[in-house]
Amino acid sequence: GNSVTQMEGPVTLSEEAFLTINCTYTATGYPSLFWYVQYPGEGLQLLLKATKADDKGSNKGFEATYRKETTSFHLEKGSVQVSDSAVYFCALSERDSNYQLIWGAGTKLIIKP
Amino acid sequence: ETGVTQSPTHLIKTRGQQVTLRCSSQSGHNTVSWYQQALGQGPQFIFQYYREEENGRGNFPPRFSGLQFPNYSSELNVNALELDDSALYLCASSSSHQGNTQYFGPGTRLTVL
Numbered sequence: 001g002n003s004v005t006q007m008e009g010p011v012t013l014s015e016e017a018f019l020t021i022n023c024t025y026t027a028t029g030y031p032s033l034f035w036y037v038q039y040p041g042e043g044l045q046l047l048l049k050a051t052k053a054d055d056k057g058s059n060k061g062f063e064a065t066y067r068k069e070t071t072s073f074h075l076e077k078g079s080v081q082v083s084d085s086a087v088y089f090c091a092l093s094e095r096d097s098n099y100q101l102i103w104g105a106g107t108k109l110i111i112k113p
Numbered sequence: 114e115t116g117v118t119q120s121p122t123h124l125i126k127t128r129g130q131q132v133t134l135r136c137s138s139q140s141g142h143n144t145v146s147w148y149q150q151a152l153g154q155g156p157q158f159i160f161q162y163y164r165e166e167e168n169g170r171g172n173f174p175p176r177f178s179g180l181q182f183p184n185y186s187s188e189l190n191v192n193a194l195e196l197d198d199s200a201l202y203l204c205a206s207s208s209s210h211q212g213n214t215q216y217f218g219p220g221t222r223l224t225v226l
Contacts (some may be wrong), residue, residue, distance in 0.1 A: 046216060103157075
């Protein structure tokens with residue numbers, strides 16, 4: 001079945017450091033890929049998405065590129081801020097499963113000033 | 114444009130009781146999905162409703178049931194509450210006309226004592 005694997009956290013960085021959170025997936029068809037972010041005590045916010053191979057999603061300085069050849073969708077940001085501290089979830093959905101979201105386990109990001 | 118709203122924000126119940134959680138979908142969205150998120154874990158898909166009918170279900174027992182109304186709002190009902198039902202319950206809405214991207218509400222925190 002479909003699955004998403006993301007790097008375990010927590011990831012601790014200093015402010016202005018470069019961020020990469022790895023995400024790989026297994027899917028039978030052609031999924032859409034997502035990154036959601038969850039701030040402490042809040043619900044999930046869509047951060048960015050990509051719906052086909054080689055698409056790049058971007059938002060708030062974060063980027064991720066849909067790589068079909070490596071089945072990956074790694075999240076990157078050039079210069080992180082303390083306010084980026086949150087849990088980041090990678091997810092996929094496919095038409096064949098009624099677009100049900102399949103989630104990674106989440107990666108907690110801690111940014112120190 | 115109004116986003117996804119959920120009520121109540123917090124709820125405390127005792128084992129064996131029944132609970133109803135509510136969700137109003139984002140304007141223009143016709144699909145609602147429910148997820149359970151235990152503390153420190155990723156969301157787990159409960160079920161999805163499209164045009165007032167269940168359109169997919171995760172690995173949850175029948176005591177988890179739902180409804181979708183003509184205005185696309187939704188309810189999640191849980192009977193015979195168990196301690197392990199303590200979690201954040203997240204509702205997401207989406208539209209089959211807008212790429213099926215899911216947008217989440219703030220969640221309802223259920224505590225079962």
